[in-house]
Amino acid sequence: MSESLQDIARRLVVPQKGILAADESSGTIKKRFDTIGLPSTEENRRNYREMLFGATKAMHDHISGVILFDETIRQNAKDGTPLVKMIEDAGSLPGIKVDMGAIPMVGFPGETITEGLDGLGKRLAEYRRLGARFAKWRAAIAISKVLPTSGCVYANAHALARYAALCQSEDIVPIVEPEVLMDGKEATHDIERCHAVTEEVLRVVFEELVRMRVDLTAMILKPNMVVPGKDSGQVVGADEIAERTVAVFHASVPTVVPGIAFLSGGQGDEEATANLSAINRIKGLPWKITFSYGRALQAAALKAWDGKDANVEAGRAAFLHRAEMNGLATLGEWSE
Numbered sequence: 001m002s003e004s005l006q007d008i009a010r011r012l013v014v015p016q017k018g019i020l021a022a023d024e025s026s027g028t029i030k031k032r033f034d035t036i037g038l039p040s041t042e043e044n045r046r047n048y049r050e051m052l053f054g055a056t057k058a059m060h061d062h063i064s065g066v067i068l069f070d071e072t073i074r075q076n077a078k079d080g081t082p083l084v085k086m087i088e089d090a091g092s093l094p095g096i097k098v099d100m101g102a103i104p105m106v107g108f109p110g111e112t113i114t115e116g117l118d119g120l121g122k123r124l125a126e127y128r129r130l131g132a133r134f135a136k137w138r139a140a141i142a143i144s145k146v147l148p149t150s151g152c153v154y155a156n157a158h159a160l161a162r163y164a165a166l167c168q169s170e171d172i173v174p175i176v177e178p179e180v181l182m183d184g185k186e187a188t189h190d191i192e193r194c195h196a197v198t199e200e201v202l203r204v205v206f207e208e209l210v211r212m213r214v215d216l217t218a219m220i221l222k223p224n225m226v227v228p229g230k231d232s233g234q235v236v237g238a239d240e241i242a243e244r245t246v247a248v249f250h251a252s253v254p255t256v257v258p259g260i261a262f263l264s265g266g267q268g269d270e271e272a273t274a275n276l277s278a279i280n281r282i283k284g285l286p287w288k289i290t291f292s293y294g295r296a297l298q299a300a301a302l303k304a305w306d307g308k309d310a311n312v313e314a315g316r317a318a319f320l321h322r323a324e325m326n327g328l329a330t331l332g333e334w335s336e
């Protein structure tokens with residue numbers, strides 16, 4: 001019998017494991033490859049992802065699921081093995097990014113709306129056949145002195161809820177990602193403001209999820225942590241970040257939601273691990289709390305690999321290290 005959506009959701013957030021977000025769009029992966037001077041060709045993208053998914057110990061012990069981009073879910077490793085099969089063979093679940101990106105929102109200067117709902121049911125059915133057990137849709141909410149507007153928050157929350165309902169009807173667990181950005185054009189806001197905005201955004205998102213009849217027991221929330229804006233100059237310790245982040249969840253995340261998996265959003269690798277560990281030191285929370293990191297899991301691996309076959313094992317070792325550290329952080333047991 002195939003596993004229920006609740007089973008899959010719970011598997012994604014088992015202790016010591018988290019999600020590898022390897023779903024960089026063509027534009028984003030080019031930016032990442034630019035940092036090592038590597039051209040973003042289909043072959044290089046394949047080789048990079050094969051390096052990560054072939055990191056057997058990291059994948060098996062610490063990666064519950066991998067979010068893929070459309071190209072990657074259809075790609076094969078050099079020896080012809082589908083990349084999806086490499087992920088499954090490591091005991092991990094394949095997932096897929098299904099939003100079509102955030103574009104400027106008409107009438108709302110400085111804000112974006114995430115597109116991709118039209119025809120989504122059919123695309124999800126195909127992804128399910130290709131092996132995807134879960135999906136991701138990201139909304140991006142910017143903070144400035146006057147943003148976000150309620151119009152932008154509502155439109156993005158509604159799209160997230162329609163996406164989540166469609167996923168569940170196609171036997172796919174939705175990861176619901178309303179990212180309140182820590183960076184951007186005017187990221188000078190302090191942590192109090194991130195706290196208030198994140199709480200409001202999550203409140204609206206859950207209102208819409210309920211209105212669109214999404215089963216809250218069969219989804220994962222992928223939020224930001226409550227942190228100061230990147231250009232605020234404010235320095236805040238991990239314990240305060242943890243307390244504020246958990247306070248926001250108590251105020252706006254229903255306890256039936258099985259799991260919360262954070263994005264890293266531009267935090268440094270160690271910072272993302274330290275903050276996750278501080279959050280998991282707070283005991284007795286109703287949700288399993290883990291990572292769904294892109295940059296914070298991959299940056300060191302990308303650098304060590306450097307686009308060279310000879311460095312594949314060095315890349316895997318760097319990935320394993322971050323995966324192990326974040327695995328400890330799911331238990332609240334990471335320390336410097």
Ligand code: 13P
Nearest residue numbers: 021263264265293294295
């Ligand atoms: P970061 O951890 O790099 O923010 O990426 C996670 C992600 O999936 C963003 O949509």
